[in-house]
Amino acid sequence: MGASVPEYFFGTTDPALNQAIYSSSANEIESLCSKYLNKPFNECRLIDVGSGNGGVAEQLAKKAASVCGLEVVPALHQHAIQRLKKEPRANLNFTLGSVYDMPYKEEFDLAVFLTAIEHIKEHHLAIEKILQSLKPGGLLYLTAPNKLWPIEQHYNLPFLSWLPLWLANVYVRMTRKAESFEDASYSLTYFGMRKLFNRFDVDYDFVTPHNIDSEVYSCSMAKGKGLYRFAKWLLDRFPFFWVISKGFIVVIRKK
């Protein structure tokens, strides 16, 4: 992570929309993961890796036995701490640190890793550390954009993620979007994801959202809900279409 923190790490500028996204994300995680977990969600110990300003972790803490939010950027960690000061919760804590240095061994039932892998260079090390933190049979719930989606989702520029980094950097500078694209440049394709997970002793499924109407999925697709429904229908029947889907939700089970 470079010295400057991209603004989008802090969420949208609309507090009500942020709140709706955090709570619908937590609802979605609970309903989807409950199908795969071997104990009730409210008995599970969770870790949110790359927890940002702590909004999702806070909502998850209302549903789970405990939640630890791990974040590497001090300014975001501070946001999370302020959040906790406003509404203290004994089962929620925020830790400043990198996924690469996670010290946990078989402590958690569920790890969530939400739109963070595309910001992380060492994918293998990150997944290895997260899996080490899970109990046997524990789950990793991961969301990520698809590198092949034609409109890059952080800077809204066509084909940005298809370019080599040096050219992508020129592109974001010329369009005055940012000084560098590096912060969001590590997204993977469907086959890249599969190759990564195949290197671990895990089972995994690419899954479509449980609640398609939730704020978290509809906010960027408000004008195209019908299309979104059709995409879900297509992916549920013809998994080949994951290759060109907008993004991925992957549920990974540690053996």
Ligand SMILES: C[S@@+](CC[C@H](N)C(=O)[O-])C[C@H]1O[C@@H](n2cnc3c(N)ncnc32)[C@H](O)[C@@H]1O
């Ligand atoms: C796009 S934000 C997503 C934040 C949050 N997961 C959410 O969905 O609202 C990506 C987050 O990953 C964090 N991150 C990047 N590199 C990291 C690392 N090495 N260890 C832990 N977190 C990291 C960033 O600081 C940022 O908060």
